[in-house]
Amino acid sequence: MPLVPMKTVLDAAQRGHYAVPAFNVCANEHIDCVFAVSRQLQAPVIIAIHPVEIEYFGMRQITDVIKTRAVDHAYPVVMHLDHGDSYERAMDCIVHGFTSVMYDGSVLPFDQNVANTREVVRAAHAVGVSVEGELGLVGGTEGDTYAHTEGLSDDQLTDPAMAVRYVEETGVDSLAVAIGTAHGFYKGEPRIDVDRLAAIRKQVTIPLVLHGGSGTPTPTIKRVIELGICKINISSEFKRAYHEGLAAAMAADPDCWDPLLLFPKGKDRARGLLQEKFELFGSAGKAARTT
Numbered sequence: 001m002p003l004v005p006m007k008t009v010l011d012a013a014q015r016g017h018y019a020v021p022a023f024n025v026c027a028n029e030h031i032d033c034v035f036a037v038s039r040q041l042q043a044p045v046i047i048a049i050h051p052v053e054i055e056y057f058g059m060r061q062i063t064d065v066i067k068t069r070a071v072d073h074a075y076p077v078v079m080h081l082d083h084g085d086s087y088e089r090a091m092d093c094i095v096h097g098f099t100s101v102m103y104d105g106s107v108l109p110f111d112q113n114v115a116n117t118r119e120v121v122r123a124a125h126a127v128g129v130s131v132e133g134e135l136g137l138v139g140g141t142e143g144d145t146y147a148h149t150e151g152l153s154d155d156q157l158t159d160p161a162m163a164v165r166y167v168e169e170t171g172v173d174s175l176a177v178a179i180g181t182a183h184g185f186y187k188g189e190p191r192i193d194v195d196r197l198a199a200i201r202k203q204v205t206i207p208l209v210l211h212g213g214s215g216t217p218t219p220t221i222k223r224v225i226e227l228g229i230c231k232i233n234i235s236s237e238f239k240r241a242y243h244e245g246l247a248a249a250m251a252a253d254p255d256c257w258d259p260l261l262l263f264p265k266g267k268d269r270a271r272g273l274l275q276e277k278f279e280l281f282g283s284a285g286k287a288a289r290t291t
């Protein structure tokens with residue numbers, strides 16, 4: 001089936017009280033794993049691509065691969081720009097077939113973030129593309145090895161009243177919230193402000209998004225889904241699983257150099273991780289609910 005807008009899968013997730021995983025990809029092998037596990041579990045899925053991943057793979061190359069795979073895939077797939085940094089970037093992605101874009105103006109002053117996001121929303125909605133916005137700071141940046149939560153203070157987390165204003169004034173379809181998670185792996189137990197999430201949920205009706213999902217403890221994941229998180233981003237854990245599979249295969253047979261033997265070992269490990277996430281988030285078997 002053709003790629004679907006993110007609003008379609010997230011609105012269904014909100015009604016069904018589960019979360020859809022967004023997996024970052026930057027290699028054919030990653031894309032292969034995401035489609036395989038979505039098919040195996042009959043699950044909707046979001047393929048997230050960060051600007052640095054687009055740069056690595058090539059815009060036309062990565063979008064052609066995903067669009068072509070989706071045509072032969074029976075379950076809903078969203079192609080989503082992760083952490084879009086400008087109006088121009090968002091438009092470039094839309095032209096190349098993305099069905100969802102994130103505009104991340106979270107480091108800007110509130111009014112500027114609103115004004116920029118609103119521009120992206122107006123253009124994206126005119127052609128049926130969904131928009132994710134962000135308010136508040138998630139620790140670190142995409143691609144960080146370790147999560148940086150040390151410098152995060154409460155006033156950098158998402159303020160519920162400001163979130164209401166942001167959503168009303170921009171018209172975004174989903175909102176990424178900052179509640180203490182960070183990109184990369186946690187060195188200790190992350191301190192997730194679930195009370196803040198509950199307060200946001202009381203006032204904001206659109207689907208909420210959690211960045212920095214890698215390594216977040218299972219009970220916390222279950223709790224944030226109960227409290228209205230409908231999309232959880234996983235990048236570091238997925239990619240690490242792939243390379244652990246490769247590393248184990250190379251350690252078992254140091255003379256093996258053949259990608260046709262090694263890459264499948266990486267994919268086996270990565271697929272196992274993806275399956276765990278779909279099941280933990282409650283989205284396995286939910287493809288039919290996404291209409």
Ligand SMILES: [Zn+2]
Nearest residue numbers: 142211212233
């Ligand atoms: Zn992120």
